[in-house]
Amino acid sequence: MATKLSNQLLEDILAQVRPLIGQGKVADYIPALAEVPADKLGIAVCTVDGETYQAGDADERFSIQSISKVLSLTVALSRYAESDIWARVGKEPSGQPFNSLLQLELEQGKPRNPFINAGALVVCDMLQSRLSAPKQRMLEVVRALSGEPDIVYDARVARSEFEHSDRNAAIAYLMKSFGNFENDVITVLQTYFHYCALRMSCMELARTFVYLANNGHSPALDEPLINERQNRQINAMMVTSGMYDGAGEFAYRVGMPGKSGVGGGIIAVVPHEMSIAVWCPELDASGNSLAGTAALEILAQRIGRSIF
Amino acid sequence: MATKLSNQLLEDILAQVRPLIGQGKVADYIPALAEVPADKLGIAVCTVDGETYQAGDADERFSIQSISKVLSLTVALSRYAESDIWARVGKEPSGQPFNSLLQLELEQGKPRNPFINAGALVVCDMLQSRLSAPKQRMLEVVRALSGEPDIVYDARVARSEFEHSDRNAAIAYLMKSFGNFENDVITVLQTYFHYCALRMSCMELARTFVYLANNGHSPALDEPLINERQNRQINAMMVTSGMYDGAGEFAYRVGMPGKSGVGGGIIAVVPHEMSIAVWCPELDASGNSLAGTAALEILAQRIGRSIF
Amino acid sequence: MATKLSNQLLEDILAQVRPLIGQGKVADYIPALAEVPADKLGIAVCTVDGETYQAGDADERFSIQSISKVLSLTVALSRYAESDIWARVGKEPSGQPFNSLLQLELEQGKPRNPFINAGALVVCDMLQSRLSAPKQRMLEVVRALSGEPDIVYDARVARSEFEHSDRNAAIAYLMKSFGNFENDVITVLQTYFHYCALRMSCMELARTFVYLANNGHSPALDEPLINERQNRQINAMMVTSGMYDGAGEFAYRVGMPGKSGVGGGIIAVVPHEMSIAVWCPELDASGNSLAGTAALEILAQRIGRSIF
Amino acid sequence: MATKLSNQLLEDILAQVRPLIGQGKVADYIPALAEVPADKLGIAVCTVDGETYQAGDADERFSIQSISKVLSLTVALSRYAESDIWARVGKEPSGQPFNSLLQLELEQGKPRNPFINAGALVVCDMLQSRLSAPKQRMLEVVRALSGEPDIVYDARVARSEFEHSDRNAAIAYLMKSFGNFENDVITVLQTYFHYCALRMSCMELARTFVYLANNGHSPALDEPLINERQNRQINAMMVTSGMYDGAGEFAYRVGMPGKSGVGGGIIAVVPHEMSIAVWCPELDASGNSLAGTAALEILAQRIGRSIF
Structure with missing residues (x-):
């Protein structure tokens, strides 16, 4: 059959x-x-x-x-206790557009899950806190997993994303205002957009x-x-x-x-x-x-x- | 293992x-x-x-x-074209409490899925329109499936639910105001609470x-x-x-x-x-x-x- | 000038x-x-x-x-202590459409003010509790104030409103679910629509x-x-x-x-x-x-x- | 009397x-x-x-x-056509907390009025675009109006506000994402907090x-x-x-x-x-x-x- x-x-x-x-x-x-x-x-x-x-x-x-959001989460799981991750990001469907601020505001800056933008930004913020070179580290991970040592970031895409990043900056600052974001917003956005790129x-x-x-x-x-x-x-x-x-x-x-x-x-x-x-x-x-x-x-x- | x-x-x-x-x-x-x-x-x-x-x-x-919401949906699938059902209720997670009106209002009276109250009420409304005796019919279904001919509704529970049904009535009337509810609200609520009971x-x-x-x-x-x-x-x-x-x-x-x-x-x-x-x-x-x-x-x- | x-x-x-x-x-x-x-x-x-x-x-x-909402409030002020009224309805602008349920749900069934539908329905509910014949009483009030003894309700408008009252019924039931509505919803809606008419x-x-x-x-x-x-x-x-x-x-x-x-x-x-x-x-x-x-x-x- | x-x-x-x-x-x-x-x-x-x-x-x-929000608006009215201002900020009560993002997101980045934070930030953004030295200019205005040439900003308060500005940054970036913010967010926040200070x-x-x-x-x-x-x-x-x-x-x-x-x-x-x-x-x-x-x-x- x-x-x-x-x-x-x-x-x-x-x-x-x-x-x-x-x-x-x-x-x-x-x-x-x-x-x-x-x-x-x-x-x-x-x-x-x-x-x-x-x-x-x-x-x-x-x-x-x-798709990179799954990789960030995977790397985070190798660097953090699970409870530390789930204290900062939930596991539930959001029922909202991926870049919505509404729910994030109502829920005190804790994103619903790691696959919406807010959640992925929190995960990147966590990686930023623990990895000495988060962009380089992600390249090593995907090169090892895929067996292709020449995988790189598309610098033009990353730059272009960053130039259109106002809403993601708003999301990150909103989480920061609730104490759920540790690092400099711009730095984390740079990492985040590189992963996406x-x-x-x-x-x-x-x-x-x-x-x-x-x-x-x-x-x-x-x-x-x-x-x-x-x-x-x-x-x-x-x-x-x-x-x-x-x-x-x-x-x-x-x-x-x-x-x-x-x-x-x-x-x-x-x-x-x-x-x-x-x-x-x-x-x-x-x-x-x-x-x-x-x-x-x-x-x-x-x-x-x-x-x- | x-x-x-x-x-x-x-x-x-x-x-x-x-x-x-x-x-x-x-x-x-x-x-x-x-x-x-x-x-x-x-x-x-x-x-x-x-x-x-x-x-x-x-x-x-x-x-x-x-749990009865799964049964209602199953019966509805046997009586309606799928497209007729999904035109009136969605298939997405709601990301909201089960009895929320907020999302229902923003989304023009179409519930997110058949397993939240609003969605189950729409499904009951559809059954009410097609079945001559929706309460009796559901009994027949569960008796046949379970092989237990003496399954009954708990009339006291159904009555008690009905007496505390204001929020579900609000949900049903809101859907009716958007044209997504055909039958008398009270009648459908009675059916709905019997299924639950x-x-x-x-x-x-x-x-x-x-x-x-x-x-x-x-x-x-x-x-x-x-x-x-x-x-x-x-x-x-x-x-x-x-x-x-x-x-x-x-x-x-x-x-x-x-x-x-x-x-x-x-x-x-x-x-x-x-x-x-x-x-x-x-x-x-x-x-x-x-x-x-x-x-x-x-x-x-x-x-x-x-x-x- | x-x-x-x-x-x-x-x-x-x-x-x-x-x-x-x-x-x-x-x-x-x-x-x-x-x-x-x-x-x-x-x-x-x-x-x-x-x-x-x-x-x-x-x-x-x-x-x-x-416009009748101002009259209902005026009559209510003559029958209730002010604190009893403002315990059930607020005095703030709603910032929302007049018939919104969203805010009403977030704010536990207390309407923002007596001039949105929810607030006027609460006021009518209060009049229903205190007046023996709320429809007749309002006629007496407006006839006395205007000096025109032949002012009447437009029964056709009242009936027509009632036939399109699903959203107002949803509002009333939602407030009832929060304990902020005392009388039968249909009865109060009838009074409310007569006042409007x-x-x-x-x-x-x-x-x-x-x-x-x-x-x-x-x-x-x-x-x-x-x-x-x-x-x-x-x-x-x-x-x-x-x-x-x-x-x-x-x-x-x-x-x-x-x-x-x-x-x-x-x-x-x-x-x-x-x-x-x-x-x-x-x-x-x-x-x-x-x-x-x-x-x-x-x-x-x-x-x-x-x-x- | x-x-x-x-x-x-x-x-x-x-x-x-x-x-x-x-x-x-x-x-x-x-x-x-x-x-x-x-x-x-x-x-x-x-x-x-x-x-x-x-x-x-x-x-x-x-x-x-x-209180400075009234001054910013007053200065803006002297530098812009009214229609240019009201195209970017409304005149209606918000019905929301002063620093809410919820409504701002639902309403496409146009704040309800110039007296909530979002609205005042838009007004500051407009001043930033038209005034060569917006901080100095405001000092001149209040010194002239009050007749007190020694009015100054409290630099410590301004700095402290800026250090707790994440939510206002989120608001500004959200408006920027909707095209309703022209200047650098940090620069405008600095101006805004000085006015407040x-x-x-x-x-x-x-x-x-x-x-x-x-x-x-x-x-x-x-x-x-x-x-x-x-x-x-x-x-x-x-x-x-x-x-x-x-x-x-x-x-x-x-x-x-x-x-x-x-x-x-x-x-x-x-x-x-x-x-x-x-x-x-x-x-x-x-x-x-x-x-x-x-x-x-x-x-x-x-x-x-x-x-x-």
Whole structure:
């Protein structure tokens, strides 16, 4: 009944969703993102056994944007006691737009979860406090996980984000006013935007995130990044909060933990089996890759995998 | 590594969580609920193969309260086109208390999902429009699913709920003002409170909900209640929205789709394997059974089951 | 410098604002209001010395709608200790639309002031508790104050309002859920809508409200309706909260205490001197009579009267 | 009936309200304010004819804080077309705490009025754009209006405010994200906090603000600061929005346009007659001087002046 994974299967799926291109909208709040060709489409899979599959523009790098929020959290879990993290950021869905201040004000500066901007900024603030060179450290992490030593930040994107960072600055200052932000706002924003400006391909993303399908253990590392329980917890939070205000719809249609970025990338996880990365720049109304979500939906059906 | 299911395992788990009794708070907004002994504790499991396990007060009936919201939605899916349902109620987590009007007003009377009060009231309104005797029909459904022909409504609880129904009346009238409520408010509230006032035991609940672990097919019925896809969708919504404003925490700790009621019951699902019902009246700050959640958390660990 | 009051002055002002007709929008949420001709335009003045002036359709009756909220409060002040009233309704501007539930929920069912719907409903609820026949009593009050024994409710308007009362019912039930509503919701709504459905002319309104310019003393009555201090307080609340969410703009432009209704009427007060009533059915974006506000603005300038 | 103004009358009033000291709370969010003795109490009156009256600590300087918002607006009115100002800030009461971001976010970064922090920050931003030395310019203005060439900023207070400015920074950045803030946030905050840190006495404040009782014309200047209409408009806005979330209560009790500061000062206006300044550091729950408000209430009664 369920089809076996293969490059051909991935090709078929891309062919099926390609007609959706034109129905979404490329993120245009910064020029560097707006100019990415709308017809890019790629997918890559990495299994826990190390097998990889790919189709389309799976080797072309793009701006991973909010997908980096999962990486920040993962690094934070290795540097902080869990209770220290969850004292400063919650684990619940926000039910609000990703960059809303309303809830943050009502809830005394404690963000709902680490995957909305406010939460990710708190996590970056924590990394800033503990890491001597947080930007360099993140590069080391993704280079090690992906096996690609030449992954770099897109300095132009980071600069452009920073020039449009007023709302994120407002969020950070609001948390600071509630005592939930330790470092200089500008410095943390710089780190945050660099993380968002990581350029990685679908294949690199699939390789990087396979630890979330493998009890927290990346095949590229000797030691687990996080423990089994933490792995399950990240996956749980990706389901409830990983897809902006479209988490319910994504769970409903795709049935996998996932995290999207406005660059059009999505990383998804089949627990104990594989990680999947898709990329197609046009976004739906919730800010998630339109064709990318459709590709994951079809893939889930074809291989018969849904956590539900 | 993972322990096999057995009555003994369930007994062990109950013994482990029983000390938590005294740390929560029995729902007291209506007298009929407040007077339930706080030390009741039961658990029951029903596998897709029809095996059952139980421990504690698993055969004692209690008020299922909001667990009934899953049943209403299931019945609605059998009577309406999906698009008709989702035009009137969303699929996203609310990020708000279960009985909030704030979001409902900002979002023009369309509730976020069918598991908050507003959403369940819309679903009841839809049933009222299509079923000739919605209260009788629900009894038939649960009697058939559970195999217990003597399940009834607790008339005293239903009456008591109705006498404290001002906020739910406000919710219903607000939706009516936006054109998202068809029937007489009082009539629908009566139906809604009767559904909440169903008295069922853990074992009956486990048997009733095993269809959610079995592609929508209850062993008690010839025909599937809902199709596979709808089954996955309900499970997905239970994860993102089934536990009031503690959905993230529950997903994080337990890792199963679940739906709780203020009577202290929780129904949880291991897709393709089993349904689990627990009951312990004291609630945590989010309104979910405190010891019940703990029991599910331990069970998930012991049998090595988490969807994440 | 300041022009003396005269019928001619009022005629001139109406001529000046008549061209504005066509730029506003007649209230159309109930048919009975929607069918009022948009070109009605009237003004009447009543001084504390009993002199009256008028122009245009000043003798034609219309639905006074929310202007009645000032009368309800006045009657309540004669039946309750002030502290009992202000324990249940505030005195602050709401900063929200007149029929919002959001603030009411955040503030535990206590409305901001008696001139928004929630506040007026609480006042009606209080009258219901103390008056044996609240509808008849209000008729007696306005007949006595205006000197017109044939003032009646427009039963068709009252019925039509009631048929569109879902949002007001939601407001009342929400307050009831917080313990701030004593009587049957439907009964109080009936009273409330009857008060709104009073039909009075500009001249009758000017005569009725001259007590607000005369230390609470109506020339038509032997005893003061309210005392001096209460008079000042009502005037103060009319300035901060009498014009829906256009109170600031009205204070800014007209500089008088005022209360408007969606029927297109406005009552305004020059303390110690006169009451003024205008009527023109088309409303501005804030729900206040567009030409009526303009007429009051010009009148204030011409006679050199502003409280500021 | 009404008592004539005299120093003795003012002494009597202070004696009457002095027992209230101890019932309020001195602002303590910055140390420099917290250490002001709580028993300071002063009042000064300046009539449009140039007569002055005073009692208590009327010559002692204190931090005028938000009273400066009226000065910023006045200066802005002399440098900008009115329409340019009201395009960026509204005229309506906010119904929210003075430093709320919630409404600002819902309303796209346009503050409700110039007397809440957000609105005053926009006004400062406008001054920053047009004045070559906005801090020096404001000193010149208050020195000229008060006739006291030695008025200065309290550098320690300004610095201390700046060190606790996170929430105001959040507000400014949020407006910037909506395009309603032109200059560097830090620079404007510096200007804003200096204005708040003006040290002036009651007598200096009364002399400074008498233009609001005199058609916009200060006796100290040859030219009017603002025109008559603008004067009325500022007074109107002070009534609806000058007293944080206690504007309704202040209008209700005192019946004068007023603007308070957390330093415990209040400036009030009897149009066409006089300006009044009071100072007593302890604040009520709304952030207004507790004894100061009481003094104004009694003064209004004694001299028989209320705009209502």
